[in-house]
Amino acid sequence: MRKIFMLIICVAFVNIFSACGAQNSAEEKITKEATQEMSTSFFSESVALNSGFNMPRLGLGTWTLDDDTAEDCVYYALKVGYRLIDTARYYGNEVGVGRGIRRAIDDGIASREEIFITSKIMPGDYNSPDTAIDNSLKSLNLDYIDLMLIHQPGYNDEEVYRALERGVKAGKIRSIGISNYYTPRDFDRIKNIATIVPAVIQNENHPYYQNEELQTYVKKFGTVIESWYPFGGRGNTQKIFNDATIQSLAKKYSKTPAQIILRWQFQAGYVVIPGSSNKNHIAENFNIFDFRLTPEDMELMRGLNKNRRFENW
Ligand SMILES: NC(=O)c1ccc[n+]([C@@H]2O[C@H](COP(=O)([O-])OP(=O)(O)OC[C@H]3O[C@@H](n4cnc5c(N)ncnc54)[C@H](OP(=O)(O)O)[C@@H]3O)[C@@H](O)[C@H]2O)c1
Numbered sequence: 001m002r003k004i005f006m007l008i009i010c011v012a013f014v015n016i017f018s019a020c021g022a023q024n025s026a027e028e029k030i031t032k033e034a035t036q037e038m039s040t041s042f043f044s045e046s047v048a049l050n051s052g053f054n055m056p057r058l059g060l061g062t063w064t065l066d067d068d069t070a071e072d073c074v075y076y077a078l079k080v081g082y083r084l085i086d087t088a089r090y091y092g093n094e095v096g097v098g099r100g101i102r103r104a105i106d107d108g109i110a111s112r113e114e115i116f117i118t119s120k121i122m123p124g125d126y127n128s129p130d131t132a133i134d135n136s137l138k139s140l141n142l143d144y145i146d147l148m149l150i151h152q153p154g155y156n157d158e159e160v161y162r163a164l165e166r167g168v169k170a171g172k173i174r175s176i177g178i179s180n181y182y183t184p185r186d187f188d189r190i191k192n193i194a195t196i197v198p199a200v201i202q203n204e205n206h207p208y209y210q211n212e213e214l215q216t217y218v219k220k221f222g223t224v225i226e227s228w229y230p231f232g233g234r235g236n237t238q239k240i241f242n243d244a245t246i247q248s249l250a251k252k253y254s255k256t257p258a259q260i261i262l263r264w265q266f267q268a269g270y271v272v273i274p275g276s277s278n279k280n281h282i283a284e285n286f287n288i289f290d291f292r293l294t295p296e297d298m299e300l301m302r303g304l305n306k307n308r309r310f311e312n313w
Contacts, residue, residue: 020065020072020277045289047271049199050222051168051175053146056116057266059084060282061275064234067096069277074100078109080283086202086228086273087140088120088151089132094139102141117142118202120151120179121160129163133172148173149202150190152180152313158193165196175199177223180313184217191221202226204311205270207240207261207304215269226271229310230261234275236310245300253291256284263288264301 046054060077062070062085070093074085078100087097101117104110117140125132136145148167150160167173177200181187191197201218205211205227215225231237240246241257249260258274262285265272274285293301 020069020076020279020282045266047224049175049224050197051199053174053199054116055147055175055200055224055271056082056084057271058082058262058286058288059086059116059118059271059273061086061228061273062093062097063088063091063228063275065091065093065096065275065277067093067099069093070096071100071103073277073279073282075103075109076279077282077286078104078115080286082282082286083110083114084116084118084271084273086118088122088149089125089136089139090120090122090151094119094136095141098140098142112142116146118147118149118200119145120149120202121164122151123154126154126156126160129160130166133163133167137172144171145173147175147177147200149177149179149200153178153186158190161190161194165194168196177201179203179228182211182214184214187214187218187223197221198223200224200226200271202228202273204229204309205265206230206232206310207243207246207264207301208232208306208308209310210268210302210305212305224271225269226273227265228273230265230272230274231258232310243304245304249293249297249300252297253293255288255291258285259288260293260301263291263293264298267293267298268301 046056049055060082065073074097085097087094101115105112119136121129121132148164150157164173164176168176176196177198178190179202181201182203201223203225205225206229232240246257246260250257262272262274266288276282
């Protein structure tokens, strides 16, 4: 394992021009053998969903990445060991994400079964959700999607959920869930019309907004919370990275603020999907499995909650 993390660190330092599109020799130093070892050990870091499928607990978010960037970032992420990729119809990059996945499969980095892909039905599709599922499959160029979510509450969302259930029955989707449902009441509205209990709720969740009430409530149904904006989102990251508590923990563990936040998310029981278009960051964000926050430090992180969201949808 030590050798593997050294390889990642090596990539992180040598790779100065690190946008996902740029290839470089340091990247090539990650051998196929090392990649496979990482993926095996990481794959055990997954959560068993109430659908019966396993979901990796750290993934790559792709919001704001265009098709070409998404393709390269997804490919690179899979190469350094990620097995969870998050996209959405709204992001307009399902084609690029699908190309990155295909390239990784063709290069023997991971098999389709080892990769977990999430997409989401956007409000513009709520009147034709069955077609939206087919369109996602087509854009991603996949036979099935691991997890499909309702992107946000809205008119007709209960019918959209029923379409997701039909997608499961037809073998087009493995697990289903919801996104941006923040209260037990919001969750119950969907659960009460469902024949398949949501496996995942994907919500804004970071040190300044920790919705423990929802996490505790949905646990009873085996539903897992997946965190978007773990760093506060583009334009807000420095507000969280410069937090005095996070800075001091970063110093204590010789890790970056991003790694402290992701490790806290991981130990707090969340699935987390940091977004990045930068190879250094993608490798750095995956390097959180060689340390553990103490219970006291987990409490310090918990104490940062201000119930403050950065978005209002
Ligand atoms: N369901 C929803 O409604 C919803 C809403 C928002 C997001 N999401 C999903 O959640 C994912 C995560 O959210 P997000 O990407 O918007 O925000 P985020 O993960 O909180 O932050 C992304 C920002 O952090 C930077 N970053 C990433 N790793 C870093 C590191 N190690 N050091 C310093 N900066 C770093 C990125 O810049 P670089 O590109 O330079 O790395 C980018 O500016 C999205 O990509 C998307 O898949 C879902």
